[in-house]
Amino acid sequence: MSINNDQPDxxxxxxxxxxxxxxxxxxxxxxxxxxxxxxxxxEGVSSAxxxxxxxxxxxxVDGCSACVEACDKENGIDLIERPQGQSDxxxxxxxxxxxxxxxxxxxxxxxxxxxxxxxxxxxxxxxVDVCPTGASFKRADGIVMVDRxxxxxxxxxxxACPYKARSFIHQDIAEQLTSAxxxxxxxxxxxxxxxxxxxxxxxxxxxxxxxxxxxxxxxFGDLKNPDSEIARALKAQHSRQIRADLELNTGVxxxxx
Amino acid sequence: xxxxxYRELYCSSPRYWGGLASLAFIILVGLGxxxxxxxxxxxxxxxxxxxxxxxxxxxAIFLIVAASGALNVAxxxxxxxxxxxxxxxxxxxxxxxxLLAGGLVVLLLDLGRPDRLIVAMTTYNFKSIFAWNIIxxxxxxxxxxxxxxxxxxxxxxxxxxxxxxxxFFWRLALTTGTGSIFGFLVAREAYDAAIMAPMFIIMSFSYxxxxxxxxxxxxxWWADRSIGxxxxxxxxxxxxxxxxxxxxxxxxxxxxxxxxxxxxxVERFILLDGxxxxxxxxxxxxxxxxxxxxxxxxxxxxxxxxxxxxxxxLLVLIGGFFQIYVIVIGGxxxxxxxxxxxxxxxxxxxxxxxxxxxxxxxxxxxGIAGVAVSMILVAIGARMLxxxxxxxxxxxxxxxx
Amino acid sequence: MGSLSGIRRFxxxxxxxxxxxxxxxxxxxxxxxxxxxxxxxxxxxxxxAAMRRNHMDYLKHDRxxxxxxxIRNTQYSLAECVECHAEKDSAGAYKPxxxxxxxxxxxxxxxxxxxxxxQCHRKTPENMSGNGTAMREGDQRQVFGLLQSVDxxxxxxxxxLTRLHAKIEGx
Ligand code: SF4
Ligand code: SF4
Numbered sequence: 011m012s013i014n015n016d017q018p019d020x021x022x023x024x025x026x027x028x029x030x031x032x033x034x035x036x037x038x039x040x041x042x043x044x045x046x047x048x049x050x051x052x053e054g055v056s057s058a059x060x061x062x063x064x065x066x067x068x069x070x071v072d073g074c075s076a077c078v079e080a081c082d083k084e085n086g087i088d089l090i091e092r093p094q095g096q097s098d099x100x101x102x103x104x105x106x107x108x109x110x111x112x113x114x115x116x117x118x119x120x121x122x123x124x125x126x127x128x129x130x131x132x133x134x135x136x137x138v139d140v141c142p143t144g145a146s147f148k149r150a151d152g153i154v155m156v157d158r159x160x161x162x163x164x165x166x167x168x169x170a171c172p173y174k175a176r177s178f179i180h181q182d183i184a185e186q187l188t189s190a191x192x193x194x195x196x197x198x199x200x201x202x203x204x205x206x207x208x209x210x211x212x213x214x215x216x217x218x219x220x221x222x223x224x225x226x227x228x229x230f231g232d233l234k235n236p237d238s239e240i241a242r243a244l245k246a247q248h249s250r251q252i253r254a255d256l257e258l259n260t261g262v263x264x265x266x267x
Numbered sequence: 268x269x270x271x272x273y274r275e276l277y278c279s280s281p282r283y284w285g286g287l288a289s290l291a292f293i294i295l296v297g298l299g300x301x302x303x304x305x306x307x308x309x310x311x312x313x314x315x316x317x318x319x320x321x322x323x324x325x326x327a328i329f330l331i332v333a334a335s336g337a338l339n340v341a342x343x344x345x346x347x348x349x350x351x352x353x354x355x356x357x358x359x360x361x362x363x364x365x366l367l368a369g370g371l372v373v374l375l376l377d378l379g380r381p382d383r384l385i386v387a388m389t390t391y392n393f394k395s396i397f398a399w400n401i402i403x404x405x406x407x408x409x410x411x412x413x414x415x416x417x418x419x420x421x422x423x424x425x426x427x428x429x430x431x432x433x434x435f436f437w438r439l440a441l442t443t444g445t446g447s448i449f450g451f452l453v454a455r456e457a458y459d460a461a462i463m464a465p466m467f468i469i470m471s472f473s474y475x476x477x478x479x480x481x482x483x484x485x486x487x488w489w490a491d492r493s494i495g496x497x498x499x500x501x502x503x504x505x506x507x508x509x510x511x512x513x514x515x516x517x518x519x520x521x522x523x524x525x526x527x528x529x530x531x532x533v534e535r536f537i538l539l540d541g542x543x544x545x546x547x548x549x550x551x552x553x554x555x556x557x558x559x560x561x562x563x564x565x566x567x568x569x570x571x572x573x574x575x576x577x578x579x580x581l582l583v584l585i586g587g588f589f590q591i592y593v594i595v596i597g598g599x600x601x602x603x604x605x606x607x608x609x610x611x612x613x614x615x616x617x618x619x620x621x622x623x624x625x626x627x628x629x630x631x632x633x634g635i636a637g638v639a640v641s642m643i644l645v646a647i648g649a650r651m652l653x654x655x656x657x658x659x660x661x662x663x664x665x666x667x668x
Numbered sequence: 669m670g671s672l673s674g675i676r677r678f679x680x681x682x683x684x685x686x687x688x689x690x691x692x693x694x695x696x697x698x699x700x701x702x703x704x705x706x707x708x709x710x711x712x713x714x715x716x717a718a719m720r721r722n723h724m725d726y727l728k729h730d731r732x733x734x735x736x737x738x739i740r741n742t743q744y745s746l747a748e749c750v751e752c753h754a755e756k757d758s759a760g761a762y763k764p765x766x767x768x769x770x771x772x773x774x775x776x777x778x779x780x781x782x783x784x785x786x787q788c789h790r791k792t793p794e795n796m797s798g799n800g801t802a803m804r805e806g807d808q809r810q811v812f813g814l815l816q817s818v819d820x821x822x823x824x825x826x827x828x829l830t831r832l833h834a835k836i837e838g839x
Contacts, residue, residue: 054737078615093310099623102615103315113613114606127605127618140451142397143390149738157735158788162387163379165319166397172454172603174616178319178379180310186790188747193788194308195379208738252605256453267606 060152061202062131062233062261063214064240064249069227070124072113077126077228080219081109084203086187093181106177106192108200109216114267123267126216126228129154129175129200130252131261137167137176146197152233152261155201163195172253175199202230202261233261273357273419273653276490276646283489283650290643297636300629301376309379312630317622318599323377326634329474329591330370330641331404331445332467333584335438336475337363338411340502342438345418345431351501355483357654360415362482362645363438363475367407369641373634396447403441410434419653442471449594456533457598462523466516470587473509477583480506482645484577486655494659496571503576507564510583514557517590529604536601536621537593544597547589556586596624701771706752713743723749727785746785751793764791 082088085108092101109128115121135154137146145161148154156167156176168176176199179192186192189205203214217228231240249263276283304312314321340359344352375381391398414434417423446467449458480502487494521538524530535541537548560579569575600622611619649655700706712719714726723744730742753771754762765772766786776783 054733054739093307096310100310100315103317103617103622104310105316107316107616110614110616110618112611112616112618114609115612117608117610122612123609127614127616136451136454138392139394140397141392142395142401143386144392144395147736149736151738155735159731159735160383160386160390161380162383164387164397165379166395166448168316168319169452169599170454173605174316174603174618177316178309180315181308183788186788188750188790188794191788191790195305196788197379204738205740208740253454267609 055149055151055153055208057150057152058234059150060133060233060261061207062152062231062240062263063202063217064229064243065125065262065264066227066229066266067123067125067264068266069225070111070126071223071225071227072122072124074124074223074225075111076219076223076225077216078107078109078111080215081128081200084190084215086185086190086192089185089187090181090183090192104178104180106179106198108175108177108198125264125267127173127175127252128216128262129171129202130173130258131200131202133259133261135258136170136172136256140166140170142166149204151207153202153204153207154199155204156197156199158191158193158196158198161196163197165197167197171199172256172258272657273354273655274657275651275653276486276649276655283646286489287643287646290639290646293639294636294643297633297639298376300632300636301381304377304629304633305381311627313624313626314630315622315624317617318596318624320595320599321377321624322596322626322630323373323633323637325588325592325595326637327370327374327377328445328448328595329588330366330373330637332442332471332591333474333478333587334363334366334370334471335407335442335445336471336473337366337479338434338438339472339475340479341414341418342431342435345427346435351498354656354659355479357415357418357652358483358486358649359479360411360418360434361648361652361654362479362641364408364411364415365641365644365648366475366478367404368644369637369639371404372640373637376633377630396444396451400441400444400448403437403444407437407441410437415652415654438471439468442468449598454603455598455601456530456604457537457594457601459530460520460524462516462520466513466520469509469512469516470590473506473513473583474587476502476506476509477580477587480576480580481584482642484573486649487659490655492655492658498659499573499576500571503564503579506580506583507561510557510560510564513587513590514553514561517552517557532604533598533601537597541597541601541621544593544600547597548593551589552586552593554586555582556590560586600624699771699775701753701755701769701774703755704753704771706771709752712752713748746789750789750791754792762792766791 079088087106087108090105092105096104109126112125112127114123114125116123131152131154133152135146135148138148138154140146141161142164143160143162145157145159146154146167147157163178165178168174168178176197178197179194182194183192192198203211206214212231214228214230217230220226220228229240229243231238233241233244235241244263247265249265250267251258251260251263252267312321338359340352341356341363344354344356344359375384378384378387380386387401391401393399410430410433414427414430417427417430443464446464449455450461450463452458480499483502484494486492521534524534537544539545541548560582563569563575563579563582566575602617602619602621605618706712714722719726726744727746727749730739730744731746733739733742734745749772750765754765755770757763763770764786766776766783767773772783772786
């Protein structure tokens with residue numbers, strides 16, 4: 011096929027992000043270009059990285075739900091309409107919640123702590139172990155997610171997850187975001203904003219929102235890179251996994267609980 | 268020795284077709300309910316992100332567990348060679364296939380995406396006990412089908428014993444597999460017990476035999492054939508043993524759980540203050556499913572009462588249903604303890620509180636349809652195949668060992 | 669007997685011919701809906717014939733790349749199908765590609781194949797006013813004409829350009 015013939019299809023592929031850059035790049039020799047391009051995500055995610063989170067519960071503020079709202083917006087959860095006539099209780103029990111705020115009191119000391127709960131991105135995820143079809147899987151970079159193309163909606167993963175991190179879609183979904191497909195009958199959960207990460211960004215929506223509020227309770231980054239902020243923070247202070255007794259080696263960790 | 272004559276189940280047409288039609292009607296209603304659930308999505312059910320497995324799963328697991336137990340009679344007959352049970356082997360095989368099919372239909376129709384059945388059948392994650400179960404179920408159909416064949420076709424007489432053994436072990440594996448579905452849920456305190464798998468096996472014996480007795484008596488009533496008292500007494504005594512064993516296992520299960528300090532919460536919940544689940548446990552599982560049937564089965568007052576046997580079997584089934592309900596739903600309703608030593612003050616996701624579940628009519632209809640599917644398969648099978656002996660009068664004296 | 673088979677053969681030919689006419693009728697017309705971006709283009713991301721025959725396999729292959737390996741700059745992407753093939757109505761709003769008579773739906777209903785993608789995927793291009801943050805571009809698209817007007821074939825292979833574009837876009 012001739013290059014000429016293919017020209018228009020480049021046009022339709024939104025060839026340009028930044029015209030100037032592209033025009034400049036186009037004049038460079040193809041070989042150079044290729045190496046640049048290959049440095050990108052063509053090989054896919056790599057296991058040299060493991061994404062994780064560190065949540066400082068001391069900084070998490072009572073009554074604040076910026077992270078939850080940001081997550082709902084980022085992942086189109088706010089586009090889901092409540093079925094007519096559904097009670098508050100059922101709506102809360104049935105709508106997807108990727109991240110939720112939990113407020114705790116120590117039964118001995120009375121100490122109050124606040125924290126967000128979401129999929130903990132276990133290194134040995136029970137949800138993946140039990141999924142009959144393999145729809146539940148862990149990416150090389152440690153993100154656990156559901157391939158909703160093959161999920162049959164058996165909900166076994168929801169039974170297996172120790173953190174109740176997963177949600178089943180109980181109704182028809184009229185509108186989705188391009189970056190967040192969603193449909194009735196499949197299971198989904200937090201994927202650490204994988205779409206952002208794949209696009210080269212290194213923050214999650216919840217983290218951005220928390221920072222914007224000035225609380226800075228969520229730190230996101232590469233656990234395997236000793237120089238990353240999160241790795242250094244983990245080294246410097248005591249943190250814990252929730253239900254560490256299950257030895258799942260979670261990617262999301264908490265300090266001060 | 269009198270040869271046992273098997274004959275298709277013939278009874279007066281209106282009786283047979285009438286029965287079949289009413290079963291078909293129940294199935295239709297159930298299919299309608301399933302369509303309604305799938306069309307609207309599961310929000311029309313009582314299931315939620317808290318109680319993810321609901322009434323359909325209770326029915327399905329109940330039927331699947333009973334299926335493997337129903338094969339017990341055949342195993343006793345051909346593997347262990349009990350002459351009293353031998354003529355019942357064929358029917359036992361048919362019943363177990365029927366029950367399994369009924370359970371699987373319910374399980375399938377409750378999937379979020381039943382249209383992806385083909386995915387479930389072709390994409391396996393071999394780490395998943397659920398995937399293994401799919402293989403176990405398919406294998407069960409095959410092996411029991413072959414077993415039936417071997418029992419019915421004289422040419423294959425010599426394979427009867429090996430296949431019988433295979434079926435015996437396969438169905439032990441199947442029940443263990445079903446039990447392990449829960450055993451693997453380490454995070455849920457109610458399920459975190461090694462005794463789960465053997466308990467499921469003994470439960471399967473009990474429910475399967477109860478199903479067997481009821482369907483057998485119903486079939487013989489339908490067809491105006493007779494069953495001997497002695498034979499029935501054997502079955503009845505066996506049922507008594509199984510019911511007792513189930514109670515015993517339940518006791519051991521709860522005692523061991525009480526031994527483990529972390530599990531005190533869930534034990535308290537089931538045994539003392541879990542509201543509906545506590546009631547279901549004590550009234551449903553223990554009294555209805557255990558004590559009353561034991562009394563009916565062993566009390567000399569009912570020694571030869573067929574009515575008592577029927578009632579006892581029915582109660583065993585009802586109690587068994589409650590038992591599975593408590594295991595499946597009660598186990599989920601009890602909150603997972605994410606933060607030991609902390610109490611949850613606020614959460615939008617019901618952390619730390621007992622999750623509510625009120626099953627919808629559609630779920631119940633779907634579940635009942637599953638039972639009807641089993642029964643209709645058995646009814647049709649018994650009519651088409653020679654599975655039921657012409658007469659089940661007690662064998663002459665000398666033959667009983 | 670012979671005459672019967674002759675009649676049969678003839679009938680077969682007539683039916684076959686009619687089917688072929690129908691089929692070519694469907695194929696020769698451009699299926700692309702007017703008012704979609706695709707209408708202004710000569711070809712899709714692969715030659716039209718290949719796309720018609722194989723688009724589902726392409727998409728299926730690349731969806732695995734995207735979901736499991738995080739490769740989002742694949743050559744075939746459903747989001748781009750929608751982006752390009754969605755038609756605008758008179759008010760300038762996009763019509764869903766799976767709506768009656770729209771690009772995806774019309775062909776799928778013609779061949780009676782279930783169009784399941786849009787049970788979960790978005791059916792219209794996302795505009796800037798929508799919420800969410802990922803995959804927002806949009807106004808930069810106008811600028812694109814500039815480069816095109818340079819009007820000289822770039823001396824790059826298609827593949828390279830595809831990568832280049834993805835690289836730039838994904839920055
Ligand atoms: S937190 Fe739950 S959903 Fe997330 S990886 Fe662990 S088991 Fe799976
Ligand atoms: S609901 Fe989907 S992801 Fe979860 S176990 Fe079943 S098939 Fe796997």
